[in-house]
Amino acid sequence: MAFAITQTCCSDATCVSVCPVNCIHPTPDEPDFGTTEMLYVDPASCIDCGACADACPVDAIFPADLLTGSLEVYAGINAEYYAGREVVSSADPAPNFHRWSPPTFDRAIPSDFAPPDIAVVGSGPAGMYAVEDLLLHTNARVTLIDRQPVTGGLIRYGVAPDHQATKRIAETFSRLQEHPRLRLTLGTEVGRDVTVDELAGRHDAVVYAVGASSARGLGLDGEDLPGSVAATTVVGWYNGHPDVPANVVDLSAERVVLIGTGNVALDVARILTADPETLTGTTIAPHALECLRTSKIREVVLLARRGPEDAAYTSPELLALAARADVPFIVDDADPRTTAAIDAGTGKAKLLRELGRETVDWTAPPDADRRRIVLRFHSAPTGFIGDTQVRGLRVTGQDGQTEIATGQVVRAVGYRGVPVPGLPFDDDRGTIPNTAGRVEGTAGAYVVGWIKRGPSGGIGANRTCAKETVATLLEDIISGQLPVRTRRSPIAALAARFRG
Ligand SMILES: Cc1cc2nc3c(=O)[nH]c(=O)nc-3n(C[C@H](O)[C@H](O)[C@H](O)COP(=O)(O)OP(=O)(O)OC[C@H]3O[C@@H](n4cnc5c(N)ncnc54)[C@H](O)[C@@H]3O)c2cc1C
Ligand code: SF4
Ligand code: SF4
Missing domain, CATH: 3.50.50.60 (FAD/NAD(P)-binding domain)
Known part of the structure; x- marks a missing residue:
């Protein structure tokens, strides 16, 4: 009997990468991913290994035959997503309609670049996915800043208290707070306690993940x-x-x-x-x-x-x-x-x-x-x-x-972003104008999450959003477009001279 994804799925796609037979869709590189309400297990391909259930940060995946009560319908909902879709011949080693494509974003800094100092403003899902990407895929030193005395953004102050499984995703993020390259500064508001210019002067880049906190x-x-x-x-x-x-x-x-x-x-x-x-x-x-x-x-x-x-x-x-x-x-x-x-x-x-x-x-x-x-x-x-x-x-x-x-x-007609003093603001959309996360007209400033794309999409949507912003930021470091050019460490410079 197959596994099935249920109500609390926030589409962060963690399960996609652990499934050995690639039977969870849509994946982040498939067209449906941007609009899907959740991800679905293909019951015809699932081999019942349970790896996805272990990996899911919000406990959304269960064996389909054990679903009870309001979750019972999800066996059918998962199967329905695959009805009528093309299935590759069973001779294929991974019989499915999807084939992996190359990763969309390149997130590597060449080894002769010294660690950049990056500030991330906002500890909601978007900020935390950016922090995760920077800490796990680059050698950056990260300062995480939030105006509140606790981290989490809308996971703490938005997700409803009867959605405790969803709130559990905060545990996944909190392990990053112990990372040796992360410095946490809580109770500090950009625009009140520190200015955009001061932050820019102390860091090679600043990623704004300040959400959309006001009401339309x-x-x-x-x-x-x-x-x-x-x-x-x-x-x-x-x-x-x-x-x-x-x-x-x-x-x-x-x-x-x-x-x-x-x-x-x-x-x-x-x-x-x-x-x-x-x-x-x-x-x-x-x-x-x-x-x-x-x-x-x-x-x-x-x-x-x-x-x-x-x-x-x-x-x-x-x-x-x-x-x-x-x-x-x-x-x-x-x-x-x-x-x-x-x-x-x-x-x-x-x-x-x-x-x-x-x-x-x-x-x-x-x-x-x-x-x-x-x-x-x-x-x-x-x-x-x-x-x-x-x-x-x-x-x-x-x-x-x-x-x-x-x-x-x-x-309840929607949330709306608020301006950060010192950064441009699109008053019609309630967002900071940007191209793939790069703030227009403000070198070294980047955006991610609801302040970048507007107040829509669940927690998981911020993961791909952060991936795009971090890729843009690293592209700028590598191409030398950042105004505070990342300093090369003396050892790396020496090593580069020997190589040259
Ligand atoms: C009521 C509600 C319920 C939701 N429930 C779910 C759910 O059940 N499942 C789901 O998948 N998604 C849910 N979502 C969507 C999800 O919460 C959002 O996708 C996500 O929180 C957006 O992330 P963000 O990091 O952009 O913003 P936020 O989570 O709002 O984080 C912004 C952070 O920036 C900080 N900040 C703001 N301004 C400054 C400043 N000037 N200086 C320093 N720090 C600053 C804030 O304190 C905050 O911590 C819900 C959203 C809402 C509004
Ligand atoms: S149980 Fe295993 S095979 Fe089935 S969807 Fe989960 S990871 Fe994939
Ligand atoms: S929350 Fe993430 S890991 Fe869990 S089912 Fe949804 S996409 Fe998969």
């Missing part, structure tokens, strides 16, 4: 009223982020409307409707757990601008939410386009086939006897109702204007 706005009047809060704040609140006050979230409303249906919105919906006892013993902030114990929330509404076929969430996250037996999860079927897409099984709409449907009366308060989650599609928010406190939200859709009575709106 809706541009609607009233979005800053009490009773309207950004998902970035709620996420920081339940994860105990040092910048987010303990009393900033109020759970006294019976109905909470979440604007957005990305994975962050699903995280917030799950935590706000969770039985608090299931969160004890996790990394949830104590103040958030206490607040959840006295929460008045009966209903969480997830509002999507588009239809169910184009929903922003990934399939594993939706399946995990739908599989929860304790909290009913239904679709508001007022708009006929919603039901038509679900019945036709178009795109992601097929994930909703098993959910209940109801035409919700939004003027009535939620049912007092049970807690539930409602998905409403084709609904764009057009205005907040209330003068001193949110009392409702106006939305438009095919059924015209609807007013949803609510005392709490959570805006």
Whole structure:
């Protein structure tokens, strides 16, 4: 029986390199890799060796026949990825559709170059993958800087507390902190405690991995009223982020409307409707757990601008939410386009086939006897109702204007990068303009992760992103394009003279 990859997969591709028969796809050099929601094991080729399960940093891989509960569907999901794909003849020593291609990035510094001094700013996944690449594949000395007193970025302060397996990837990164060529400087913010110019003066190159920490706005009047809060704040609140006050979230409303249906919105919906006892013993902030114990929330509404076929969430996250037996999860079927897409099984709409449907009366308060989650599609928010406190939200859709009575709106429409003083900034995209990681117009500065490519992609996507940035940086060292030319050690210079 084959192994299968399941819900917590963050697509970091660690398993790909250990599989002896190359049956985990898409690999980083295959076209699907940039858009895939997870990786999949080909059950026809898997030889059941278990090497991938041992290597996976987030415990996502199990023998398919041992999957139970909400993970049972993943045997089929893995197999489905391979349905209809070309399989090379069984006479091939590794019968599969994929053949290894040469590595895309060259990451070697010639031996007569002295170790470069490189600063990496930000200890989230992108910064840590860059650090890993630099320490394991070059002789660089690395200074890792973060404004927070602990490392991890969004692994610590973003990933939901009920995703402890995902948070475990921090253990993989923490071993790098013991590396003899790494110096760790925590509690130091670039732009406040040290300037971009000062850092550049002390290092041969600086890699900025500062993420995207602010919230995108809706541009609607009233979005800053009490009773309207950004998902970035709620996420920081339940994860105990040092910048987010303990009393900033109020759970006294019976109905909470979440604007957005990305994975962050699903995280917030799950935590706000969770039985608090299931969160004890996790990394949830104590103040958030206490607040959840006295929460008045009966209903969480997830509002999507588009239809169910184009929903922003990934399939594993939706399946995990739908599989929860304790909290009913239904679709508001007022708009006929919603039901038509679900019945036709178009795109992601097929994930909703098993959910209940109801035409919700939004003027009535939620049912007092049970807690539930409602998905409403084709609904764009057009205005907040209330003068001193949110009392409702106006939305438009095919059924015209609807007013949803609510005392709490959570805006989950995306994260956004913030400028680093001294570096260029693209205000439209919320990123630092760059070419393959090289900051435009600022020699010696590089970017990686969400500040480089925008706030999308899971933890694993930052690995290939870091690979590209480190390759660019090394290319610049070797070609002499860095303004502070790496100094050659006297011994290496002598050795080079003898060779010459
Ligand atoms: C709420 C949420 C939940 C998520 N859950 C998952 C999940 O379950 N699975 C998954 O695969 N992916 C998940 N992701 C995506 C994943 O977290 C991101 O892909 C990843 O964190 C981006 O990495 P980053 O290093 O670019 O940014 P970050 O993780 O944000 O790291 C940026 C770091 O830079 C530091 N920093 C910022 N500015 C400065 C400065 N001026 N000076 C010094 N330090 C600075 C910050 O303190 C931070 O440590 C989630 C994302 C969010 C928002
Ligand atoms: S169990 Fe072995 S053969 Fe199967 S996918 Fe994992 S590493 Fe590959
Ligand atoms: S998290 Fe990484 S190692 Fe684990 S299954 Fe996904 S790609 Fe493979």
